[in-house]
Amino acid sequence: xxxxxxxxxxxxxxxxxxxxxxHALRGVSVKIQAGEFVAVMGPSGSGKSTFMNLxxxxxxxxxxxxxxxxxxxxxxxxxxxxxxxxxKIGFVFQTFNLLPRLSAIENVxxxxxxxxxxxxxxxxxxxxxxxxxxxxxxxxxxPSQLSGGQQQRVAIARALINDPALILADEPTGNxxxxxxxxxxxxxxxxxxxxxTVVLVTHEEDIARYAGRILTFRxxxxxxxxxxxxxxxxxxxxxxxxxxxxxx
Numbered sequence: 001x002x003x004x005x006x007x008x009x010x011x012x013x014x015x016x017x018x019x020x021x022x023h024a025l026r027g028v029s030v031k032i033q034a035g036e037f038v039a040v041m042g043p044s045g046s047g048k049s050t051f052m053n054l055x056x057x058x059x060x061x062x063x064x065x066x067x068x069x070x071x072x073x074x075x076x077x078x079x080x081x082x083x084x085x086x087x088k089i090g091f092v093f094q095t096f097n098l099l100p101r102l103s104a105i106e107n108v109x110x111x112x113x114x115x116x117x118x119x120x121x122x123x124x125x126x127x128x129x130x131x132x133x134x135x136x137x138x139x140x141x142x143p144s145q146l147s148g149g150q151q152q153r154v155a156i157a158r159a160l161i162n163d164p165a166l167i168l169a170d171e172p173t174g175n176x177x178x179x180x181x182x183x184x185x186x187x188x189x190x191x192x193x194x195x196x197t198v199v200l201v202t203h204e205e206d207i208a209r210y211a212g213r214i215l216t217f218r219x220x221x222x223x224x225x226x227x228x229x230x231x232x233x234x235x236x237x238x239x240x241x242x243x244x245x246x247x248x
Contacts, residue, residue: 003033003034004031004032004033004034004067005032005033005034005036005068005069005165005166005197006030006031006032006055006066006067006068006166006197006199007030007031007032007065007066007067007068008028008029008030008031008054008055008064008065008066008067009029009064009065009066009067010027010028010029010063010064010065011025011027011028011029011051011054011061011063011064011065011066012025012026012027012028012061012062012063012064013025013047013050013054013059013061013062013220014062023220024047024050024220025047025050025051025054025061025220025221026047026219026220026221027064027221028047028051028064028220028221028222029064029222030215030222030225032197032199033197034165034195034197035192035195035196035197036192036197036198036212036213037188037189037192037197037198037200037210037211037212037213037231038198038199038200038211038212038213038214038215039199039200039201039202039207039208039209039210039211039213039214039215039228040052040199040200040201040202040214040215040217041201041202041203041205041208041214041215041216041217042216042217042218043203043218046217046218046219046220047217047218047219047220047221048201048217049170049201050220051217052168052170052199052201054066055068055089055166055168055199056085056089056091056168057073057076057081057082057084057085057089058081058085060073060074060075060076060081061074068084068088068165068166069088069165071084086111086114086115086162087162087164088164088165088166089164089165089166089167089168090158090159090160090161090162090164090166090167090168091159091167091168091169091170092152092155092156092159092167092168092169092170092172093155093169093170093171093172094170094171094172094173094174094175095175096143096148096151096152096154096155096175097155098143098151098154098155098158099143100142100143100144101142102142103139103140103141103142104130104135104138104139104140104141104142104143104146104154104157105123105126105127105130105139105140107143107154107155107158108126108129108130108154108157108158108161109122109123109125109126109161110158111158111161111162112125112126112161112162115162125161126157126161127139129157129158129160129161130153130154130157132157132160133153133154133156133157133160133187134153134187135150135153135154135157138150138154147180148175148176148177148180149176149180149183149184152172152173152176152180152184153184153187156172156184156187156188156191160191165197166197166198166199167188167191167196167197167198167199168199168200169188169198169199169200169201170200170201171201171202171203172184172188172200173185173202173204173207174202179238179241181207182234182237182238182241183234183238185207185210185232185234186234186235186238188200188210188234189210189231189233189234189235192212198211206232208228209228209231209232210231210232210234211228211231212227212228212231213225213226213227213228214226214228
């Protein structure tokens with residue numbers, strides 16, 4: 001049986017706004033095995049974004065434990081959390097978060113600047129990651145010269161650059177059309193098939209059903225945790241799309 005990559009035990013997160021306390025998470029206990037593809041759903045204010053922030057070591061819980069790869073990171077300092085983020089976690093966002101004046105390969109190299117990696121090794125590794133996401137012919141294009149789908153592929157390559165244990169994707173198809181969304185989900189399914197653990201936040205059930213498991217949040221709690229019995233196969237869906245939907 002695969003080991004647990006992620007384990008949360010009774011995670012509570014409260015935010016204090018003046019005299020008012022917001023209970024964002026109310027005792028969330030979840031285990032995610034290495035190699036799973038998990039979608040996180042829920043309405044606005046349900047706690048799903050707070051949960052993702054905690055998984056990404058962008059915040060710490062008010063109470064409870066968060067363990068990643070056997071290390072309890074619940075109450076580490078900001079500096080130690082930053083080191084764990086850089087080493088273990090790759091992030092993909094709805095808005096891509098690419099630096100507009102840098103080329104694709106320069107954007108992908110960025111996380112390696114924090115490790116003291118040599119320029120030659122940075123360039124070689126970034127090239128490999130861009131080739132892996134199908135952008136070997138766009139290395140020196142700036143974001144403004146790329147389509148939305150290509151920009152998201154650059155962002156995914158950047159998330160992979162440190163060979164993380166976990167990819168956290170926050171609404172990664174939110175700014176993309178139907179076909180391009182399917183292409184991005186095909187890429188996530190390929191990465192997951194190679195053993196990468198993927199946790200994806202989405203408000204779209206169609207997107208969630210590309211995953212193998214769905215966590216549904218409401219009022220700071222997980223109200224459903226269920227396997228997807230027949231996950232959508234992105235490559236098959238792409239092959240069935242009519243020719244007129246193919247991006248020029």
